[in-house]
Amino acid sequence: MSVQESPEGDCALDRGDVRIAPQYLGICGSDLHVLAGGHPFAQPPTVPGHEVCAIVTEVGPGAEGIAVGDHAVIDPIMACGHCRACRSGRPNLCEPPNVAGFRAPGFARTSHVVPARNVHIAPKDVAWTDLAFTEPATCARHSAGRMPEDCRDDILVIGAGTIGLSIVRALRIMGAGKLTVIEPDPAKRAFAGRLGADRCVAPGELRSETFSGVFDVVAAQTTLNEACTRVIAGGTVVVMGVPNGPREIPLPSMQRFERTLTSSGMYQPGDFDDAIxxxxxxxxxxxxxxxxxxxxxxxARAYERAKEPDSIKVLIHIAD
Ligand SMILES: [Zn+2]
Ligand SMILES: [Zn+2]
Structure with missing residues (x-):
């Protein structure tokens, strides 16, 4: 694409591009994986960061509906825009994944250029530190939507970290029925209760209860076993955790009783607008x-803090 002249005569942005000044950056478990060198799609040194709220500082030609000074959340999925997945409105499935902070340059910087289609405008009266939480809320919005509506009446969420807690809230907003949470940390159990869970238990506390839908937000072998054995016949398990290797599933009972095992991977553009x-x-x-x-x-201290189990979301303040 050609470089266009701006009114000031400077070298301006390419068509459809927007310059942003990141304000707050959220640290995610996946960022810690990158930092430790254990992420499949990114190796340090790299610019991290995929959870960001920002001010628009420059708008390229053709970037409709976006103005300098707008507050925004940026979708980090830099999809190709023309493959089958992109054309069907599922850019989260574009391969290979080109996500800011992983394969693509991340948002931990004071200035960055992104495609206009990745910019989601937010009202200016939303506090920046709240807006910085949009990306995890968007993950939760997408994940909750992956549970069929007829399985949402009696739900189990396994794991109440940042995303598990956000899923509890998302399900509450989206009209789910009874919500049960399994989480080892008592403080996080209490949190889940405040966000709308009806019952929060420690691992091993549930008896033989079953559920119409189960979210496995851990994706360890033990949690996947629990999810698959606690879902009713005809129910659905949504895997939302990121497994660090292959897992076995109890296929005989899944097959015979039409238990569905599905997954949730990042989000689609509309999920951002819902979360905002x-x-x-x-x-x-x-x-x-x-x-x-x-x-x-x-x-550096922020990344250390994010490793501590009693932190939930740690933010870095990039700019005023
Ligand atoms: Zn994240
Ligand atoms: Zn694509």
């Missing part, structure tokens, strides 16, 4: 889920 609206309306309040905010100078 949830946060704007107060239906989804990130407030307490953000446990720590570090200045950019303290970024």
């Amino acid at each position: 609206e949830w946060i704007r309306s107060g239906a989804f309040r990130p407030g307490d889920l953000v446990t720590d905010v570090f200045d950019l100078d303290d970024a």
